Structures are given as structure tokens and as C-alpha cells.
Amino acid sequence: MSGARGGPQPGDGAMNAAMRPFPAAAGEALRDTRLRANLAGATHTIREKRNRVVAEVPDWPQLREAGRAIKVEVLAHLDTYLEAFEQAVTDAGGHVHWAPDAAAANQVVLDVARAHQVSEIVKVKSLTTDEIGLNDALAAGGVHAIETDLAELILQLDGDWSSHILVPAIHLNRTEIRDLFRATIADPSLGDDPRELAEASRRYLRERFLTARMAVSGANFGVADSGTVCVVESEGNGRMCTTLPPVLVTILGIEKLVPTFGDLEVFLQLLPRSSTGERMNPYTSLWTGVTPGDGPQEFHVVLLDGGRTRVLADQVGRQALHCIRCSACLNVCPVYSRTGGHAYGSIYPGPIGAILTPQLYGIEAAPTLPFASSLCGACYEVCPVMIDIPSVLLHLREKAVAAGAKPGERLAMKAVSWIFGGRRRFAAAARLGRLGQRPLVRRGRIVRLPAPLAAWTRTRDLRPLSSESFRDWWERRR
Amino acid sequence: MRVALFITCIGDAVTPEVGRATVAVLERLGHEVSFPAEQTCCGQMHINSGYRAEADRLGERFMEVFDGCEVIVSPSSSCVGTMRELHPALRGRLFELSELLVHKLGVTDVGASFPHSVVYHPTCHSLRVTNVGDAPLQLLRAVAGLELVELPDARECCGFGGTFAIKNADTSTAMVIDKCAAIVSTGASVVTAVDSSCLLQIGGRLSREGAEVRTMHLAEILAHAASG
Numbered sequence A: 001m002s003g004a005r006g007g008p009q010p011g012d013g014a015m016n017a018a019m020r021p022f023p024a025a026a027g028e029a030l031r032d033t034r035l036r037a038n039l040a041g042a043t044h045t046i047r048e049k050r051n052r053v054v055a056e057v058p059d060w061p062q063l064r065e066a067g068r069a070i071k072v073e074v075l076a077h078l079d080t081y082l083e084a085f086e087q088a089v090t091d092a093g094g095h096v097h098w099a100p101d102a103a104a105a106n107q108v109v110l111d112v113a114r115a116h117q118v119s120e121i122v123k124v125k126s127l128t129t130d131e132i133g134l135n136d137a138l139a140a141g142g143v144h145a146i147e148t149d150l151a152e153l154i155l156q157l158d159g160d161w162s163s164h165i166l167v168p169a170i171h172l173n174r175t176e177i178r179d180l181f182r183a184t185i186a187d188p189s190l191g192d193d194p195r196e197l198a199e200a201s202r203r204y205l206r207e208r209f210l211t212a213r214m215a216v217s218g219a220n221f222g223v224a225d226s227g228t229v230c231v232v233e234s235e236g237n238g239r240m241c242t243t244l245p246p247v248l249v250t251i252l253g254i255e256k257l258v259p260t261f262g263d264l265e266v267f268l269q270l271l272p273r274s275s276t277g278e279r280m281n282p283y284t285s286l287w288t289g290v291t292p293g294d295g296p297q298e299f300h301v302v303l304l305d306g307g308r309t310r311v312l313a314d315q316v317g318r319q320a321l322h323c324i325r326c327s328a329c330l331n332v333c334p335v336y337s338r339t340g341g342h343a344y345g346s347i348y349p350g351p352i353g354a355i356l357t358p359q360l361y362g363i364e365a366a367p368t369l370p371f372a373s374s375l376c377g378a379c380y381e382v383c384p385v386m387i388d389i390p391s392v393l394l395h396l397r398e399k400a401v402a403a404g405a406k407p408g409e410r411l412a413m414k415a416v417s418w419i420f421g422g423r424r425r426f427a428a429a430a431r432l433g434r435l436g437q438r439p440l441v442r443r444g445r446i447v448r449l450p451a452p453l454a455a456w457t458r459t460r461d462l463r464p465l466s467s468e469s470f471r472d473w474w475e476r477r478r
Numbered sequence B: 001m002r003v004a005l006f007i008t009c010i011g012d013a014v015t016p017e018v019g020r021a022t023v024a025v026l027e028r029l030g031h032e033v034s035f036p037a038e039q040t041c042c043g044q045m046h047i048n049s050g051y052r053a054e055a056d057r058l059g060e061r062f063m064e065v066f067d068g069c070e071v072i073v074s075p076s077s078s079c080v081g082t083m084r085e086l087h088p089a090l091r092g093r094l095f096e097l098s099e100l101l102v103h104k105l106g107v108t109d110v111g112a113s114f115p116h117s118v119v120y121h122p123t124c125h126s127l128r129v130t131n132v133g134d135a136p137l138q139l140l141r142a143v144a145g146l147e148l149v150e151l152p153d154a155r156e157c158c159g160f161g162g163t164f165a166i167k168n169a170d171t172s173t174a175m176v177i178d179k180c181a182a183i184v185s186t187g188a189s190v191v192t193a194v195d196s197s198c199l200l201q202i203g204g205r206l207s208r209e210g211a212e213v214r215t216m217h218l219a220e221i222l223a224h225a226a227s228g
């Protein structure tokens, strides 16, 4: 089962081989009309909800600025905050593990499972564990992982992978989900009413929660000065995972720290409004180490680097580590809302994926992602922690070109910049262009051009160069 | 006031009527327009395509060519926004046309008359980089005879994005198809904007679809005087 969870999973090294250039993957996704409809509906609904609840917060700009400032501070002194967090967790009876990469993180989980002779675990908040390919690693070690976020469960049953940070199954509609449940966890009389679907999953999952002896979770925040871990969710299954099984392992990206407990105040306002468009999320679980007689009696935190220190080293790009995974940028993105998440070839899709994936795994692994944007800036406008995604995209485009642009493109860009270097050259090039385009112009427009401009004329006409340039008119007029 | 015109590479070679209209509007309001002849391109295409060094050279060149010009105007919000971000010294000196008219000169009625129904597409850079706000709408509302029609999902990108339109042609096309559908659904006869580049994308698709709607830059509408 978990072997079928077949998306490109960077952590297990599958990403490089699996990742297709964005334009090709997007083209395929765009031809899937049902996907287009599911996406358009879902992203527009969430957008409107978000706009409504953000508009009612008068100090939203100040909150964003505060969120950004806290993240800047954490990243500037990450070493100090990480050590403080480790100390606090240890003092509270927890165990802290440092994982430089995915393999190390997966090994920690497997070792804990083996120490307790556990063959089945329950999981929640699985984004980071998807990043490291945990399910496959556990399966290889004989441990079966059960997803308990409803959407993650759906994907797991379907052998599919997430296409949205917050609504992982955004590309499926409820009829598709009903059919899937009928074939796996429910009987054939199941209807497609959302409540019925939720009930079917609930019956299946309750059983698992009550019998599981170990849970694995991701987390939204780690508090450096208290060692507290915070999980924000809607369904309550996270609460079950983090309280019922006696052993709990939490995987935390090293960038997810906040300095003090009080800092959560800022993010617990920013996050739900930006992500689900709710004033407050239904469940916020906070725990600090181990509490005797209450909740898990053995608690591990795995601090995951997995390329993050490399991102941190880049002064422009490091702001990608501010991300609180709210997914607002996905919902407003004109590219994402049409192509969906799979085209991005990574579990981090959309605008944030376009800047995070090439930084976490190297620009060579994802050279087309920084170009998967029209630079419209809608992402920056909504981002609750003010990540200037367009600027980081430009920065990464520069890196992609340096790492290996197509020779033809490089030559053309150099030639154009040379032409723009002098007005006589520019005027001469325009004259040459006017001559050259003559056979191509039909009734005042160009309908077919050779490659690479054919990519334009396949779907759009092009206005030809004007018969008299502005500067010629200006000269004539004087 | 003496105003130096930055025409932009596209404005010079492809859409000179926009520059002519810009000159007409400013002169009608009694301003003196100059055209520094050495100007070419701001380098935005190079910046957006990852060729930073080339873009920086073009940016420097721009600064030299316009050295000494106190007020610079351009009918392209995206070139203006990019240049102001790269050269903060241009803030308060370089303006997009509607900004110059409304925010700097305090004019909304430029004496234009245009008896047609018009939709305004707020381009992404004008909204989020250049921040022209509702200056173009204020100007359009003051045009005699003009019926301003609301564009559904107006803030959605048209899919131009410079080389994005070529490199990601399928996605770019999906975006412009939706934009054109929204425009056509209004029944307006003209779609206008403050960026010729976006209008090339929208106009190119409208033309391919055989739609009746015309694209016109804001400057062209403002240049339309009652006398013709």
C-alpha cells in the first residue's frame, strides 16, 4: 500500500528521476477537464473565505509584519533557538534527535518502532513526513503507517499523493472519494454525502486510534523557550494521534521554531484565517515533553534539516523558510489554480513550492520551477508572513540560467541586450524586423511564427512591428 | 511642467500609437514633453528571464540617459514598477502615466470624450508593484460619454508574464482564455489597461477568437478629444 504512494518523494531520492519539466507536466494537467473544474471550484471558494475573514481583522498588516519579524529573528539565530528547544524538551522528559537528512529522520522513527515491537503506527500532519518519504521507509522496515487526516487517508487508499498543502485531495471530488471508500474501507451502500463520507472514515479510524501503540506527527510550531510542540488542525484526529498511543514521535523542520510561547499568539491568528478561512481552527494541540499519567509516556522530537541549512545560507532565498504552510499562495495563484499541485513534481506545490523545492534539493533538481510563474504577485500579497515570492523567483531564475540555460536562449538574450545597448542598433534591428516580418503579416497580424515564438502563435495572434516606430514619428514631427 | 517620456522598447517598435497618445494628452494639459533619443529598454525582460547582469547594464544605461530629467513618465506600469524597485532613486521621479496625472498633477478630467462601453483590466504590476491604485479608474470615470463596465475577476492575471507566455505557453493560454471570456461576457466594446504588453496578450487571443472587442491603452482613450 504505502509503496503505491507513488509521488515523487524527494526524501527517498525519487524526486530527481521523477520530476518532469513543469511546462510539460502542466500541459498534461491542463488537458484534464475534470481536474480543472475541481480545482477552479475549490480554490475560488477558499479564496473568498480567506478574503472575508482577513478583511475583518483591522491590524492584519501589523500582524503580518509581526509574523515576518519573528521568523527573521528565529532564522538569524537558529542555532541558539534550536539548542534552547532541545534543552527544554529534554528537561520536560522528551528525547531530541538531530536528523541531517531524510534517511536519518526515517531511521529514528524505525528504531523507535522496533524498540517497542510495533508493526502499525498512526500518523497525522504528514507534510514533512511526506517530504522525507517516511511511509515507504517504514514499509521497507516492516512497519505499516496509517494516515489519519481525512484527505491524507483518501490519498493513501488511492495510492495517490498530495496536490495541495492543506487540502491534499483537492483534485478529487466526492463521487470519486465515495467510489474509493466503497472499494476499500466501506460497504457498497455508501453515498456521496460529505457527512456520510466522514462517518465512514471515522468508523475506520477510531478502531485504529484505540489499538495503535505508536503515533508519528508533524507539527506547526515548536516553542524554543518552553519545548512546547503545537499542532493546528480541523478534524480532531491529530488530537487523537498525539494523546492516545503511548509512544509519540514528532518530526519538526528546524525552521518551525518560535522564540517564546507568546509568539504563538501571532501565528495562531495568521494561520487559520490564511489557510482554511476560519477565524479559529477547531483543534489546537499543545504539549510539552511527557506528563506522567496523561498522554504519551514516551515522546521523541526529530529535528530535520533536509536541505534547510542550505536554504538558510542564501540571503535572498532564506525567506522561504518563513513559510507556515497556510497554502494561501496556492489558492490565489493563477498557475496553481489551473494546473494543480502534481505538475510541480514535489509535495510542496504552488508558489511556495516553486521557491522551496529548487532550494531544498538544488536548482539542478528543479530548474523549470522558478519559471512556473507569471510574476503576478498575488502570492506575496496574501502571504501571512510576507514572503516576497516574486523576488525569490527572480533570484532563482538567475541561478537556473547560471546552472545551464539552453545555449540558443543564452545567445538570443545576449544579442537582444547588445541591441538594446545603443539606439542606432535598436532602430536598425527594428527596421530589419519590419522587413523580415513582411511575408508573415496577414491582415495586420501574424498568425504563425517559427519556434520558439511558435509557442505564442499556436494560441494567439501577434501584433507585428509598427510600420513607423515612435522615434521615427517623433523625428518627423519635429 | 517639463516631462521626459520613456517610451519602452515595445512602445517604440510595436505600439507607437500609445506614445503618440501620451504626448497628445500631456501637451493638451499644457506640459512640455521631451524624448531623450538615446533611450532603448529598461531591462525588465532580462531580469525576468534570469539574466541579471545584462539587465543591470540596461538599467544603468537608463539612469544615464535620463540623468537630469526631473520628471519621467511612461505609459507602461510594469517597466515603471521594475525600474523603481531596482533604482529607488527613481521614486518621486519616474511615474506611470495615470499616476503622474492623478497623483502628481492632481488631474482626473483630461478633457477626453469616448462614447463607448469600456472594461478596465487592472494589470498585475500596476496593482501590486507600481501601486497605481484606482488612478486609471478615476481618469476613465471622468471621460465624457464613456460607459465603464465592471470586469468579473478583474484582478486575475492575463497570463502574459514576459517570457512566461512562451516558456509556459499552455498555462499562459489557459489564463488568457479565462480573461478573454470574462471580457467578452461584459459585452463591452473596448478593453483597456496601463500595460501594452498585457494588451498584446489579451488582444492576441481576442483576435484569434475572432471576438469583436478592441484593445486600447488607457492613453489612447484619454487622447480622444471631443473634437476628434
Ligand code: SF4
Pocket: A274, A322, A323, A324, A325, A326, A327, A328, A329, A330, A352, A379, A382, A383, A384, A385, A386, A387
Ligand atoms: S509561502 Fe506564505 S502564503 Fe504560501 S503557504 Fe507559505 S506562509 Fe502560506
